[in-house]
Amino acid sequence: MPRPAPTIRPAPILAALALAAGCAHAASTGSTALLRITGSQGGTGFGDFVSDAGALGTSYRFFVEVPPGTAQLAIDVFDADVGAGGTAEDAGNRDRLRNAFNSTTAYRLFQPDGTQVTTGSTPALQFAQGTASAPAGADNAWLNFYTRSNPPAGHWRIEVDASAAVTTGDDVNAFGLRAHDGNSGSGGTELDVYAENLVQIGINPVPGTGSRSTVFNLHPYATHGCTVEANDFDADDDSALTVGGEVQRTAFANRDGGFSANFTGLSVNNVWAGDTMADGAFGTEGPSGSAINRDGNGIWTLNWRINEVAGDSANFVTLYVGEGATTPAPPPTANPQAGGFRIYLPTDGGAAPAKPYLTQRFFFGGVGPNPPVLGQTTRLDVVIEVVNPGAQAITFSAANLVSSRVGGTGNAGALYVGGSAVVTQGSVVAQPANNGTGLVT
Numbered sequence: 001m002p003r004p005a006p007t008i009r010p011a012p013i014l015a016a017l018a019l020a021a022g023c024a025h026a027a028s029t030g031s032t033a034l035l036r037i038t039g040s041q042g043g044t045g046f047g048d049f050v051s052d053a054g055a056l057g058t059s060y061r062f063f064v065e066v067p068p069g070t071a072q073l074a075i076d077v078f079d080a081d082v083g084a085g086g087t088a089e090d091a092g093n094r095d096r097l098r099n100a101f102n103s104t105t106a107y108r109l110f111q112p113d114g115t116q117v118t119t120g121s122t123p124a125l126q127f128a129q130g131t132a133s134a135p136a137g138a139d140n141a142w143l144n145f146y147t148r149s150n151p152p153a154g155h156w157r158i159e160v161d162a163s164a165a166v167t168t169g170d171d172v173n174a175f176g177l178r179a180h181d182g183n184s185g186s187g188g189t190e191l192d193v194y195a196e197n198l199v200q201i202g203i204n205p206v207p208g209t210g211s212r213s214t215v216f217n218l219h220p221y222a223t224h225g226c227t228v229e230a231n232d233f234d235a236d237d238d239s240a241l242t243v244g245g246e247v248q249r250t251a252f253a254n255r256d257g258g259f260s261a262n263f264t265g266l267s268v269n270n271v272w273a274g275d276t277m278a279d280g281a282f283g284t285e286g287p288s289g290s291a292i293n294r295d296g297n298g299i300w301t302l303n304w305r306i307n308e309v310a311g312d313s314a315n316f317v318t319l320y321v322g323e324g325a326t327t328p329a330p331p332p333t334a335n336p337q338a339g340g341f342r343i344y345l346p347t348d349g350g351a352a353p354a355k356p357y358l359t360q361r362f363f364f365g366g367v368g369p370n371p372p373v374l375g376q377t378t379r380l381d382v383v384i385e386v387v388n389p390g391a392q393a394i395t396f397s398a399a400n401l402v403s404s405r406v407g408g409t410g411n412a413g414a415l416y417v418g419g420s421a422v423v424t425q426g427s428v429v430a431q432p433a434n435n436g437t438g439l440v441t
Contacts, residue, residue, distance in 0.1 A: 028178035028190060028348050031078050031142070033216045034094065035060075035176065036202045036316055037162045039082075039103035039169035045270040046170075047234040047316030050198050050335055051162045058335050059108075059161035060200065063342075064179040065192040066112075066151050067392045071181060073151040073191070075158065076142045077107060078176030082169075084139040089174075090204045092140060093212060096172035096314055103169025106161040109146050112154025117146060147182065172202070172316065177345070192353050194221070197340035198332060202316030205308045213307040219344040219352045220321035222254070222297045227324025228341075230302065231274045233331075235266035235317045248315075249305045252277065255298035255357060267317075274329030298357025299344065354390040360404045361385075382406050384440065401429060403441040 029035060037060060038048035049055045066073055079085075079094050083101030090096065109117040137143055162173060178184065179191040203214045222228055235248050253260040259277065267273035306315055320332065322340040332340075344353050364370040365379035372378040384404045388394055396402075406416055418434025432438040 028193070029078070029176040029345055030348075031176055032093070033201070033214050034079070034174040035160075035200055036096075036172050036174045037105065037160060037200050038172050038316065039162050039167045040164040041168055042098065042170040042172070045234065046172075047202060047318060048200055049233045049272075049318040049332065050200065053164040056332060056335055057163045057165075059106075059159040059163060060198065061196045061335055062158040062160065062177060063194050063196060064156040064158065065194070066153050066156055067191075068153040070151055070153065070191070072147065072149050073156070073179065074147045074182045074184070075109065075145045075156075075177070075179045076184065077138075077145045078142050078178075079138065079140055079174060080105075080107070080143050080145075081138040082171055082173045087207075088140070090207050093204050093206075093214070094140065094174040096174075096204050098170045098172070101169075101171055102167075103162060103171035103173065104167040105173045105175070106159075106166045107145060108159040108161065110157040110159070112152055112156060117148075142176070142178070142184070172204075172314075174204075190348055192344060194342040194344040196336045196342055197322070198318060198320045198335050198337060199343055200316065200318050201304060201306070202314065203306050203308060204314045210313070211309055213305065216302075216304045216306075217346045217350055218302045218304065219346060220300045220302055221342040221344060221355055222300055222321075223341065223358075224297075225323030225339075227276055228252075228254075228300070228321065229274045229276045229324040229329065230263065230321050231272060231319060231329035232267045233272045233318040234268075234270055235273070235315075236268045248307070248317075250275075251301075251303040251305075253301045254296040255300060256296055258296055272329040272331050274324075276324040299352045299355045301352060302343075356386060356388040356390065356394055358402060358404070359383075359385045359387060382440070396426060401441050403439040405439050406432065406437065 036048075037051050038046050040051055040053040040057065042048060042052060044052045044055050050058060050060055064073070064075060081095070082103045082105060083089060083095050083097060085092065085094060088094075095101070111117060158177065160175070162169075177193055179193050181189045181191070183189075199218065201216045203212050206212050220228070230250065230252065232250075248264065248266050250263045250266070251260065252263070261275075261277060263275045265273070265275070300321075302321065304317075304319070306317070308315060320337055320340045321343060322337065344355070347353060361383045362380045363383060365381040368378035369376055370378060382404075384402070386394065386402055406414070414437065415435045416432040416437060418432065418436065421428045421431045421440050429441040431440045
C-alpha cells in the first residue's frame with residue numbers, strides 16, 4: 001500500500017459484529033445498584049424518557065444470551081413489586097412513592113424466534129399495584145420469573161414495561177435482573193444479559209438525611225464507528241448538578257485501557273446531553289514500534305456514580321451509549337435507538353463479560369523508509385483480526401460479516417494493492433480495486 005504521507009493514521013473500523021450467543025460467564029444487576037423505571041405519568045422531568053407517556057412511551061428491552069447446549073434457563077427479578085415494602089422502600093433504596101403506590105410493571109419474555117412466553121394463562125406477568133397484588137416473596141428478594149429446561153439457543157428478550165399501555169401510575173419501580181442455569185450460587189453458570197440499548201438508573205436518598213451514594217457498573221459493547229458518545233437525560237439533581245456537592249460522575253474506559261475519561265458536565269433538567277470521545281479512543285494514532293494499532297473496540301466499562309448529599313432529593317437518569325453524533329444528544333426516537341450499543345450488565349463478581357472484538361493493525365511491509373518519509377513510498381501490511389475470548393463460537397454468514405476500511409479520508413495518498421487480501425479462516429468477500437480505497441470484507 002504506497003503512502004507518500006509523512007505520518008500514518010490507522011483507518012476507522014466501520015464494521016458491526018452481529019454475534020451469536022456470547023460467553024456464558026455471568027451477568028446480574030445485583031441487589032443494590034438497581035434499574036429504576038417510572039410509571040407513565042411521572043413526567044420526563046423525573047428522568048425517565050422511555051416509560052413516560054409524553055416521550056417514547058414504550059418498554060425497556062433486555063436480552064439474555066442462551067448458548068447452545070444450555071440445560072436450563074432461569075430468569076429472576078429482584079424486588080419485582082412496586083411498593084409492597086411500604087416505608088421500607090425508601091430506606092432500602094428501592095421503590096419510590098409519589099402520592100400513593102398505584103403503579104404496575106409488566107414483565108414479558110420472548111423466545112429467540114419472537115414467540116411470547118406465557119405464565120399460565122397470563123401473557124404478561126404483572127407485578128404490583130401497591131401491596132394488594134404483589135406476589136408473595138417479591139419484596140426485597142429475588143423471585144423466579146421463568147424457568148425452562150433445554151431452552152432454544154439465542155437471544156431471549158425481556159420487556160419491562162411501565163408505559164401508559166400498562167399503568168397510569170407515577171411511582172418508581174426499582175428492580176434487578178439475572179439469568180442463570182437454575183443454580184444462582186457459586187456452583188452455577190450465569191448467562192449474559194444486556195440492554196438494547198436505553199437504561200434507567202438512579203437512587204433514593206436515605207430518609208431523614210438525604211445522603212446516599214451508589215455506583216452502577218455497566219459495559220457498553222462498541223462494535224462500529226470510530227467515535228463513542230455517552231448520552232444521558234436529566235442527570236441533574238433539582239435542576240443543578242452541584243447542589244450541596246458532587247452529585248454525578250461517570251468514568252469510561254475502552255477495552256484495552258488505552259482510553260479513559262471522566263465526565264461531570266452531564267445533562268440538566270429535562271434535557272439530553274452527550275459526551276463525544278474522539279477516534280483516539282479506538283487505538284494508537286501514530287507509529288509505535290513496528291505496528292500501528294486500532295483495537296479499542298469491544299467491551300467498554302462505564303462506571304456511573306450518583307452521590308446524593310444532605311438536603312438533596314432522589315435522582316433518576318436515562319442513558320445510552322452509541323456511535324458519536326452531536327452534543328447535546330438528540331432525543332431517542334425509538335428503543336432500541338439507531339446507532340446505540342448494547343449495554344451489558346456486569347458479572348456477579350463485578351467484572352466485564354467476555355465478548356469478541358475486532359482489531360486492525362498496520363505493520364511495516366519491508367519496502368521503503370520506516371517511518372515513512374514525505375514523497376517516498378512505504379509499504380504497510382494491514383492485519384485485521386477477530387478475537388474471541390469466550391467459550392462460545394462466533395457464527396458468520398452472508399448477513400454477518402466483518403469489514404474494515406483501508407485508505408480514504410485521513411489517509412492522504414494511501415493506495416491499496418488490489419487483490420492482496422488473504423485470510424486464515426473464512427474468505428474475502430470484497431476488497432478495494434488496485435490503487436483504490438474502501439472496505440476489506
